[in-house]
Amino acid sequence: MSSVSAVSTSALYGGAAGRRVTVRDIAAAKERHEKWPMVTAYDAMTARVFDEAGIPVLLVGDSAAMVVYGYDSTLPVTVDDLIPLTAAVVRGSSRAMVVADLPFGSYQASPQQALETAARFMKEAGAHAVKLEGGHRVLPQVEMLVSAGIPVMAHLGLTPQSVNAFGGYRVQGRGQAGDELMADAKALEHAGAFAVVLECVPSDLAARVTTSLSIPTVGIGAGPCTDAQVLVWQDLMGLTPQPAKFVKKYFDLAGEMDRAVRAYADEVVSGVFPTPEHSYR
Ligand SMILES: Nc1nc(=O)c2c([nH]1)NC[C@@H]1CN(c3ccc(C(=O)N[C@@H](CCC(=O)O)C(=O)O)cc3)CN21
Ligand SMILES: CC(C)C(=O)C(=O)O
Numbered sequence: 166m167s168s169v170s171a172v173s174t175s176a177l178y179g180g181a182a183g184r185r186v187t188v189r190d191i192a193a194a195k196e197r198h199e200k201w202p203m204v205t206a207y208d209a210m211t212a213r214v215f216d217e218a219g220i221p222v223l224l225v226g227d228s229a230a231m232v233v234y235g236y237d238s239t240l241p242v243t244v245d246d247l248i249p250l251t252a253a254v255v256r257g258s259s260r261a262m263v264v265a266d267l268p269f270g271s272y273q274a275s276p277q278q279a280l281e282t283a284a285r286f287m288k289e290a291g292a293h294a295v296k297l298e299g300g301h302r303v304l305p306q307v308e309m310l311v312s313a314g315i316p317v318m319a320h321l322g323l324t325p326q327s328v329n330a331f332g333g334y335r336v337q338g339r340g341q342a343g344d345e346l347m348a349d350a351k352a353l354e355h356a357g358a359f360a361v362v363l364e365c366v367p368s369d370l371a372a373r374v375t376t377s378l379s380i381p382t383v384g385i386g387a388g389p390c391t392d393a394q395v396l397v398w399q400d401l402m403g404l405t406p407q408p409a410k411f412v413k414k415y416f417d418l419a420g421e422m423d424r425a426v427r428a429y430a431d432e433v434v435s436g437v438f439p440t441p442e443h444s445y446r
């Protein structure tokens with residue numbers, strides 16, 4: 166236990182005291198109409214803070230491409246880039262389920278490729294589940310993973326690995342595309358996915374998908390009616406320079422870090438730091 170409050174903010178997590186959250190806990194939360202929070206994590210120390218705060222599910226997102234590695238899309242990040250980050254998040258947490266995002270190009274080719282990639286995340290990093298993007302095109306992949314005993318989180322709507330096909334990060338599922346998204350969501354549930362992320366879709370569509378499925382929906386820019394919400398941690402903490410409209414900023418981390426590092430720099434230059442208190446005799 167750290168100095169951070171041990172009181173959980175999520176009933177889902179509270180019910181799983183002393184062990185990792187499982188897919189069964191997540192299914193039970195939907196039955197109880199209980200909402201839950203998910204955040205991304207990419208290292209052990211932030212994973213520990215979120216885990217101890219009671220976040221039941223941590224996502225090692227391929228958004229690491231942008232927020233960790235500095236690329237301008239998620240496309241360049243590789244399995245070899247994400248496995249060490251996933252292993253760190255697993256080591257830093259003890260109660261949360263850790264979901265590994267499968268990167269672009271590591272699962273689309275075939276169900277066999279998807280299984281080989283997912284197995285690496287589970288064997289080499291200790292991930293408890295994987296996430297992949299897409300609807301009907303990835304149903305064979307979802308079926309293969311599920312039949313191998315790997316929990317799969319699906320992802321529909323704005324699937325950032327298709328940014329070039331979409332022509333930018335734009336809202337998806339308006340008009341007739343909404344019916345196609347609904348059909349994809351139902352097919353993914355039927356294929357055995359345990360949850361589905363809905364990214365940047367109209368709130369009324371997300372609400373209809375949420376009531377039509379028996380598995381939980383996890384919204385990001387999908388309005389208030391999904392079963393869960395997810396945000397990239399650097400966005401909610403105020404580290405991201407220009408976050409999307411769906412982001413709520415809960416802290417000014419960039420501002421606080423700027424203030425702190427300037428104070429440190431000033432004290433080094435002026436000789437105020439270090440004092441005997443921070444020195445050895
Ligand atoms: N830091 C970060 N946060 C994220 O949520 C995130 C990533 N990175 N990288 C991968 C994807 C990319 N994402 C994005 C990026 C930009 C918008 C965006 O600017 N959307 C427009 C909506 C435009 C429209 O109305 O169609 C916006 O103004 O919010 C949305 C999702 C979400 N994911
Ligand atoms: C934003 C979430 C859903 C994601 O896929 C990521 O962080 O990569």
Ligand SMILES: [Mg+2]
Pocket residue numbers: 226227228239266325
């Ligand atoms: Mg992702």
